[in-house]
Amino acid sequence: MTYKIVASQCTSCSACEAECPNVAISEKNGTFVINPKKCTECIGYFDVPQCVAVCPVDNTCVIDNSYPRYQPSA
Amino acid sequence: MDDSRSFDTYEAEPASPQLDDIMQKIAEHKGCGTSGGSGKASCGSGAGSGDMPQEIWDKVKNHPCYSEEAHHHYARMHVAVAPACNIQCNYCNRKYDCANESRPGVVSEKLSPEQAAKKVLAVASAIPQMTVLGIAGPGDPLANPGKTFKTFELISEAAPDIKLCLSTNGLALPDHVETIKKFNVDHVTITINMTDPDIGAEIYPWVFWKHKRVTGKEAAKILTDRQLQGLEMLTANGILCKVNSVMIPGVNDDHLVTVNREVKSRGAFLHNIMPLISSPEHGTVFGLNGQRGPSAQELKALQDSCEGEMNMMRHCRQCRADAVGLLGEDRSAEFTTDKIMEMEVNYDLSARQAYQEKVEEERQAKVAARNAELETLAGANADIKILVAVATKGSGRINEHFGHATEFQVYELSSSGAKFVGHRRVDLYCQGGYGEDDALETVIRAINDCHAVFVAKIGHCPKDDLIKAGIDPVDQYAYEFIEQSAISYFKDYLARVSSGEIAHVARGDADIRQGAFVAVDA
Ligand code: SF4
Ligand code: SF4
Numbered sequence A: 001m002t003y004k005i006v007a008s009q010c011t012s013c014s015a016c017e018a019e020c021p022n023v024a025i026s027e028k029n030g031t032f033v034i035n036p037k038k039c040t041e042c043i044g045y046f047d048v049p050q051c052v053a054v055c056p057v058d059n060t061c062v063i064d065n066s067y068p069r070y071q072p073s074a
Numbered sequence B: 001m002d003d004s005r006s007f008d009t010y011e012a013e014p015a016s017p018q019l020d021d022i023m024q025k026i027a028e029h030k031g032c033g034t035s036g037g038s039g040k041a042s043c044g045s046g047a048g049s050g051d052m053p054q055e056i057w058d059k060v061k062n063h064p065c066y067s068e069e070a071h072h073h074y075a076r077m078h079v080a081v082a083p084a085c086n087i088q089c090n091y092c093n094r095k096y097d098c099a100n101e102s103r104p105g106v107v108s109e110k111l112s113p114e115q116a117a118k119k120v121l122a123v124a125s126a127i128p129q130m131t132v133l134g135i136a137g138p139g140d141p142l143a144n145p146g147k148t149f150k151t152f153e154l155i156s157e158a159a160p161d162i163k164l165c166l167s168t169n170g171l172a173l174p175d176h177v178e179t180i181k182k183f184n185v186d187h188v189t190i191t192i193n194m195t196d197p198d199i200g201a202e203i204y205p206w207v208f209w210k211h212k213r214v215t216g217k218e219a220a221k222i223l224t225d226r227q228l229q230g231l232e233m234l235t236a237n238g239i240l241c242k243v244n245s246v247m248i249p250g251v252n253d254d255h256l257v258t259v260n261r262e263v264k265s266r267g268a269f270l271h272n273i274m275p276l277i278s279s280p281e282h283g284t285v286f287g288l289n290g291q292r293g294p295s296a297q298e299l300k301a302l303q304d305s306c307e308g309e310m311n312m313m314r315h316c317r318q319c320r321a322d323a324v325g326l327l328g329e330d331r332s333a334e335f336t337t338d339k340i341m342e343m344e345v346n347y348d349l350s351a352r353q354a355y356q357e358k359v360e361e362e363r364q365a366k367v368a369a370r371n372a373e374l375e376t377l378a379g380a381n382a383d384i385k386i387l388v389a390v391a392t393k394g395s396g397r398i399n400e401h402f403g404h405a406t407e408f409q410v411y412e413l414s415s416s417g418a419k420f421v422g423h424r425r426v427d428l429y430c431q432g433g434y435g436e437d438d439a440l441e442t443v444i445r446a447i448n449d450c451h452a453v454f455v456a457k458i459g460h461c462p463k464d465d466l467i468k469a470g471i472d473p474v475d476q477y478a479y480e481f482i483e484q485s486a487i488s489y490f491k492d493y494l495a496r497v498s499s500g501e502i503a504h505v506a507r508g509d510a511d512i513r514q515g516a517f518v519a520v521d522a
């Protein structure tokens, strides 16, 4: 799995972008998106997903079930 | 976009207990206001240096936000480069602007540092009185340190005469004091609404701290510790600090007297207590759960009760993160990104300086006229105080038509002179050339605590309605200086009272207009 951003809720405040340890978040046409290939659910960095913790709108950064759970390699 | 121009009223309660408490504190205080420690009342927010140290006065005297007197003559602008925030406030809905420095309801146009620098040059070329550039969100500038400091760097290179200032919620402040010094930031404003974590927990649902979301009292404790630490560090480094507090009736109103003491003891030089803005349509937690904002007189009473301890700022307009122009004026619509990118920028430092010298002359003339008029008040009846509202476009003169005013400036007149005590935003009375009765009603509610309203010009209908409401419409001082005229009016008022021509009666309370202030396209 990975996290995704519910575009209709996003305020485009960019708070998540700066916090993501994997630089997985970027702005596309005025709204923010998570690159599922880069997101590690913050595993290996922090106890909680940073995008979820910093986002001012609840339920905007959510689990994307269409991807398999992230597996830390090593 | 929420451009609601409705006027929210709340049920006026018969003298709430909090208000009584405040009143009592004032009574105990005695020295507050213009009597007793009078010099204090005017410094920082008044006409002269008062008892403010000379070096501080030199720094603030041309800063429209820090000197009440300067705000008639100088303009400021904010650039919205900082959208991210690291805390959540119950008076904020991040779908709109930051409610602490910005009026909610209008989304500011976000700029890159490069766009912001271009905008500053374009505005400074068009508005020679523009002396101050602030970064105040729409989120927290220090949660966006890269963008904030890059903007300062670009502007200090291109327009070295412009003073830089910054507003912050304070959470990240201690980490950035060195950088603030490095960029020669003149002034910092910290929003401090509490020093008691129990109260803080009612205002802040969470803070983002050390990679975690922290809630409740723990969050408030972290925030207040960081704010006070940051304040101490800045003042120890000689950087001027103003503290903003949002007055939330029933939550922190009594407590703000303590906050005032705490921030003063840490070297803050000015305290700005602002009314909560909480219309339900802004979608904030406070707006949705019916938390009301203070009335005009509740706000004034709290400001008065803190005044004996420290300078109070009373001309704050809770400006948007992209505000442009004199305080109380919104010219941001003239400087949208599209427009500034097309503008030819001709930044002429010497032309700006020449203009500002003219402004200085006018300002000196105004002070001299005020002082001369003040002398004639000596020995006047010391007990009577009245409020008057003034329609002005700046320059310290009564130079606006009643129907064109989007706000009135309120002065308290007493035997010690005319003291600025606040401003009241109103709906435009004159829309498309004719007056609207509904709008007039809201104007009267906004200045209902005033005995008179000074205007450059006024039509017959509103004149009659104002008289009926007990407010004297005065146009005989059109285009004259505000304070000089007000003192002259007050002398005349006292004369009429003592001759028995009129009886002095106290007036009621007034409403603070809620909602978004947006540029009115001409
Ligand atoms: S969960 Fe962590 S890694 Fe994934 S996008 Fe959010 S912040 Fe980045
Ligand atoms: S923090 Fe939330 S609202 Fe802000 S840009 Fe990221 S997803 Fe959007």
Ligand code: SF4
Binding pocket: B085, B086, B087, B088, B089, B091, B092, B093, B094, B097, B098, B099, B100, B101, B137, B138, B139, B140, B169
């Ligand atoms: S500090 Fe400003 S932007 Fe951040 S939550 Fe509070 S009011 Fe909103």
